[in-house]
Amino acid sequence: MKQIQIIEAKHHVGEVVQIGAWVANKRSSGKIAFLQLRDGTAFFQGIVVKSEVPEEVFTLAKGLTQETAVLITGEIREDTRSKFGYEIGVTAIEVVGESQDYPITPKEHGTDFLMDHRHLWLRSSRQHAIMQIRNEIIRATYEFFNNNNFVKIDPPILTGSAPEGTTDLFETNYFDQKAYLSQSGQLYMEAAAMAFGKVFSFGPTFRAEKSKTRRHLIEFWMIEPEMAFTHQEESLEVQEQYVAFLVQSVLDNCDYALDVLGRDRSVLEKYTTLPFPRISYDDAVTLLQENGFEDITWGDDFGSPHETFIANSFDQPVFILNYPKAIKPFYMKPHPTREDVVICADMIAPEGYGEIIGGSERATDYEFLLEQIKAHGLDENEYSWYLDLRKYGSVPHSGFGLGLERTVTWLSGIEHVREAIPFPRLLNRIYP
Ligand code: 4AD
Ligand code: MG
Numbered sequence: 001m002k003q004i005q006i007i008e009a010k011h012h013v014g015e016v017v018q019i020g021a022w023v024a025n026k027r028s029s030g031k032i033a034f035l036q037l038r039d040g041t042a043f044f045q046g047i048v049v050k051s052e053v054p055e056e057v058f059t060l061a062k063g064l065t066q067e068t069a070v071l072i073t074g075e076i077r078e079d080t081r082s083k084f085g086y087e088i089g090v091t092a093i094e095v096v097g098e099s100q101d102y103p104i105t106p107k108e109h110g111t112d113f114l115m116d117h118r119h120l121w122l123r124s125s126r127q128h129a130i131m132q133i134r135n136e137i138i139r140a141t142y143e144f145f146n147n148n149n150f151v152k153i154d155p156p157i158l159t160g161s162a163p164e165g166t167t168d169l170f171e172t173n174y175f176d177q178k179a180y181l182s183q184s185g186q187l188y189m190e191a192a193a194m195a196f197g198k199v200f201s202f203g204p205t206f207r208a209e210k211s212k213t214r215r216h217l218i219e220f221w222m223i224e225p226e227m228a229f230t231h232q233e234e235s236l237e238v239q240e241q242y243v244a245f246l247v248q249s250v251l252d253n254c255d256y257a258l259d260v261l262g263r264d265r266s267v268l269e270k271y272t273t274l275p276f277p278r279i280s281y282d283d284a285v286t287l288l289q290e291n292g293f294e295d296i297t298w299g300d301d302f303g304s305p306h307e308t309f310i311a312n313s314f315d316q317p318v319f320i321l322n323y324p325k326a327i328k329p330f331y332m333k334p335h336p337t338r339e340d341v342v343i344c345a346d347m348i349a350p351e352g353y354g355e356i357i358g359g360s361e362r363a364t365d366y367e368f369l370l371e372q373i374k375a376h377g378l379d380e381n382e383y384s385w386y387l388d389l390r391k392y393g394s395v396p397h398s399g400f401g402l403g404l405e406r407t408v409t410w411l412s413g414i415e416h417v418r419e420a421i422p423f424p425r426l427l428n429r430i431y432p
Contacts, residue, residue, distance in 0.1 A: 001073065007041035009086040012076045019072045019088065020096070021046075022123070023064045025106060033061040035090070037072065042256070043125055045079065045087045046072055053091055060093050066105070067123070069097035083259055118423060119432045129257035130419055133250055134408045136257075138202070140249035141223055144242050145200045150225060153192040153199045155185030160382045163187050164329055168207045181206035184401060187331070187386050189226035190362060193397055194389055200225040202404075212427045213304065214416040215354050217405055219425040226399035232333075232343045232361040235398035236319055239347060239357055240276045242402070243317060247271045250411050263413040270315055271350065278319040281341065284310050301327045308352040317356070319345045330372040333361040345400075353410035359400025366390040 003018045024043060025036035035046035048061040064070070071094040079087035104120055114121045121127055145152070158179045162169055163186050170181040185201045192199040201224045209216055225242075227235060247268055250258070258265060279287070288296045288306055296306060302320075311318060322341040325334070332342035344360035363369050369390060373383050380387075408420035418424040423432065 005041040006037065006039045006044050009042075009044065009076050009084075009088070013078060013086070014075065016073065016075050016091070017088075021070060021072055022099075023066060023068045023070060024123070024125070025066065026061075026064055028062045033058065035061065035064065035072075037070075037088070038123065038125070038128070040128075042084060043128070044084045045082060046074065046090045047087055048090045048093075052089075057091070057093055060095070061090065064093075064095075065099050066102040067099035067120075068095060069099070070095055083256070115418070115424075115429065116431070122422060125260055127419065129254075129260035130408065130412050130414060131422065132257040133254050133261075133412050134404070134420060136250050136254050137246050137404065137407055137411070140246050141200075141202060141242075143249075144245045145225065148198070148238075150198040150200045151192075151196040153189060153196065153201055154203060155182065155188035155192075155201050155224075157182050157204065159188075161187055161386070162378065163331065164207070166377065168209045170206050170208050183207055184222065185224050186226065186399060186401065187383075189224050189399060190331075190386070190397065191389055193226040193228045193399070194393065194395070197229075198225070198227045210427060214418075215304070215406060215409075216427075217417055217421060217424055218427065220406075220417075220421070221404040222401045223404060224399060224401045226397065228395050228397045230398045231396055232345065232398050235359060235361070235400060236278070236345060237275075239319075239345075239359065239400055239402075240274055240317075243276075243347065243357070243407075244272045244274055246407065247411065257412075261412050261414065263411075267351075267413075268411065271317060273316060276316045276319060276347070277314045278321055278345075279310065280321045281323045284320050287313065299324050299326065304352075304354055307348050307354050311348045311350050311352065311354075314350070317350060318348050320348060321345045328360070330376040330378065331360070331362050331369070333363045334368065349406070349410045351410065351413075353406060355403075356406045356410065357400050357402045359398065361396065361398040364390060364394045364396060366394070 001018050004012055021037040021039040023035055024038045027034045031050045033048040037044055037046050048058055050058045072090055073092040074088040074090040077087055077089055103117055159182050164183045172179050182205055184205055189199055189201055204219055205222045206219050251265060251268055285296055285298050323344055324340055325342045328342050328344055332344050335341045335343060346355045347357035349356045366387060369387060373380050405417045405420040409417045418426060
């Protein structure tokens with residue numbers, strides 16, 4: 001007999017098939033049992049009718065406990081009452097793996113309890129939906145950059161450099177040297193852009209940030225494109241096209257997940273319109289000050305209430321341009337006419353989801369960069385390879401980093417970034 005996955009049910013209406021699944025939930029009366037089945041591809045219902053199956057099949061069905069693994073045999077039928085649209089009329093059940101006292105019951109559980117059981121919580125329909133959206137964003141990322149002639153390059157995880165500052169580095173021993181877990185692949189991606197023109201990376205990055213917020217992970221995944229012969233304005237166009245493409249891909253391919261999460265499609269549709277608005281850092285400060293944010297003065301970095309207010313002033317994601325030099329990393333290109341700002345932009349997501357992209361044009365001048373490296377207290381020997389890029393055919397180049405989990409959180413419309421990654425590493429949590 002043919003074994004299929006639940007997601008393939010629509011191609012097998014009227015056929016008797018076998019499905020390997022887990023019993024996510026069960027309801028039964030004296031005459032009928034409803035099994036909510038999941039196999040990782042989707043959830044759907046198995047119907048066991050007492051009068052239509054041998055006595056022992058109905059007894060077995062009625063006794064199935066939550067998360068028991070089963071091989072189900074039955075006929076695929078249309079089911080117009082369910083969102084999924086199909087069900088299976090069960091004729092036989094084989095128990096493959098028993099499950100006793102599954103800890104996550106259909107009742108409400110506290111966050112700590114769920115986080116302690118993350119290895120099981122992942123099986124829930126909500127987590128399944130979020131991971132589908134994550135997977136779609138990853139798929140669409142490769143599609144977008146491949147369509148635009150970018151080469152995927154993998155920067156190292158163990159590094160000697162600290163592109164985003166020395167305060168939040170994870171240090172480890174590298175034989176008789178010190179090494180750090182990568183905060184960002186950017187510096188290596190700059191080298192790659194000089195070799196391949198347009199490149200992107202997708203990999204894990206690590207920040208020992210003592211931040212316990214709904215936007216911060218200790219280990220998160222970043223997509224980092226880098227483009228040679230590209231100024232900041234062209235980079236902003238790539239960024240907005242990329243983000244709009246991600247939104248459209250989720251709209252096109254994640255109907256079921258968006259339904260499970262109760263995410264309103266008409267809200268997401270607004271984010272596919274280009275261009276996205278731009279506001280200078282200077283104007284953003286003024287906007288905040290005029291609206292009662294007395295705590296902000298020029299030169300400060302924005303906190304989450306500030307970013308949320310700025311985002312709420314627009315209908316789409318918004319770029320904040322040209323931040324003060326003093327609060328940004330050493331590699332950013334200085335402004336041509338102003339000493340105090342650099343050529344950079346953060347993209348702030350709507351609805352209070354905060355910064356999803358940080359990017360900039362990169363400094364190209366050897367002497368300037370050397371000075372910056374020293375001024376930031378970095379060891380110039382560690383960066384001599386990076387400085388080489390400015391000695392041998394230095395060209396204008398720009399790039400950016402998009403935080404995967406923040407993007408997943410935003411498009412899923414969920415509260416906290418911890419649900420946007422299978423096994424979150426958080427301040428004070430590395431289990432499971
Ligand atoms: O703004 P960031 O620090 O920029 C960089 O690392 C640049 N080197 C990227 C580049 O130009 N190639 O980080 C980029 C993005 C942020 O906008 C945010 O979305 C995400 O990475 N991010 C985090 N996500 C989750 N948890 C954290 N602790 C994060 N820190 C940054
Ligand atoms: Mg940033």
